[in-house]
Amino acid sequence: MDSNTLLFFILSLAAGAGLGAAVYYSLSKRNTPSGNTQAEATVLVERIEKVFKVVMAEGYFTEIYNYQHDKSIWNLINDKKKALIIAKAKVLVGYDFGKMRFHVSGSNRKIVIDYFPEPEVLSMDTDYKFYDIEQGWLNRFHSDDYTSILNEAKQTMNEKALQSDLPRIATNQVQLMMFQLAASMNWKVDLQLPESNRKDLAEYTSYRPTDAEIDSLNPRRD
The missing domain is CATH 1.20.5 (Single alpha-helices involved in coiled-coils or other helix-helix interfaces)
Incomplete structure (x- = not known):
C-alpha cells in the first residue's frame, strides 16, 4: 500500500x-x-438503637375520610373546601420486650415474669389518595392542611387497630411462643404479675367476635 x-x-x-x-x-x-431536571437527596442517620420488638399480628385497614371546612366571609359568603380521602394501611402489632421485667430462678429452671407490657402498634405502612378536591376562592388547601388531614387519618387508623382483635391475637401468639420455647428447653414460665398489670392484660387473653361496622360518611366539619 x-x-x-x-x-x-x-x-x-x-x-x-x-x-x-x-x-x-x-x-x-x-x-x-427537554428541560433541565436536577435532583439531590441527603440522608442523615440521627441515631441507631438496639431493640427487641417482635411482630405477632398484622392487619389491613381501609378508611374513607370525608373532610370539609366551611369559612364564612363577613357573614355574607360561605366559602368551603372539601376532599374525599381513601387511606389504606398495613398495621403490625406486637410487643416491645425491652419493656418487660423478669428474673430467672436457675435452681428451678424457671423464668419469672414480673411485668408484661401491653401489645402495641409497632409500625404502620400507609397509602393515601385524595379524590373530589374542591376549594373556594379564598378558602384553599395549603400544605399544612394536607399534613393535618393525614396525621388525623393515621391516628384514627392506630385507634382502630388497637380496638380490633389484633392485640388479642398478638397476646395469644406471644404467650404460646414463650411457653413452647421454654418447654423445649425444659424451662417453665411463671407469670407473677401485679394485680394492675394482670387486669390490663386480662382483656387481651380472650377473643371476642369482630363486628364489621361502617362509619358514617357524613362530612366532618371544622
Whole structure:
C-alpha cells in the first residue's frame, strides 16, 4: 500500500467516525427530554438503637375520610373546601420486650415474669389518595392542611387497630411462643404479675367476635 492510499484510508476512517459521532449525538439529543431536571437527596442517620420488638399480628385497614371546612366571609359568603380521602394501611402489632421485667430462678429452671407490657402498634405502612378536591376562592388547601388531614387519618387508623382483635391475637401468639420455647428447653414460665398489670392484660387473653361496622360518611366539619 503506497502513501497516498494509506492517507486516503486514514482520512476515510476519520470521516466515518466523525459522521457516526454526529449521528449518535443527534439521536441522543432527540431522545433526551427537554428541560433541565436536577435532583439531590441527603440522608442523615440521627441515631441507631438496639431493640427487641417482635411482630405477632398484622392487619389491613381501609378508611374513607370525608373532610370539609366551611369559612364564612363577613357573614355574607360561605366559602368551603372539601376532599374525599381513601387511606389504606398495613398495621403490625406486637410487643416491645425491652419493656418487660423478669428474673430467672436457675435452681428451678424457671423464668419469672414480673411485668408484661401491653401489645402495641409497632409500625404502620400507609397509602393515601385524595379524590373530589374542591376549594373556594379564598378558602384553599395549603400544605399544612394536607399534613393535618393525614396525621388525623393515621391516628384514627392506630385507634382502630388497637380496638380490633389484633392485640388479642398478638397476646395469644406471644404467650404460646414463650411457653413452647421454654418447654423445649425444659424451662417453665411463671407469670407473677401485679394485680394492675394482670387486669390490663386480662382483656387481651380472650377473643371476642369482630363486628364489621361502617362509619358514617357524613362530612366532618371544622
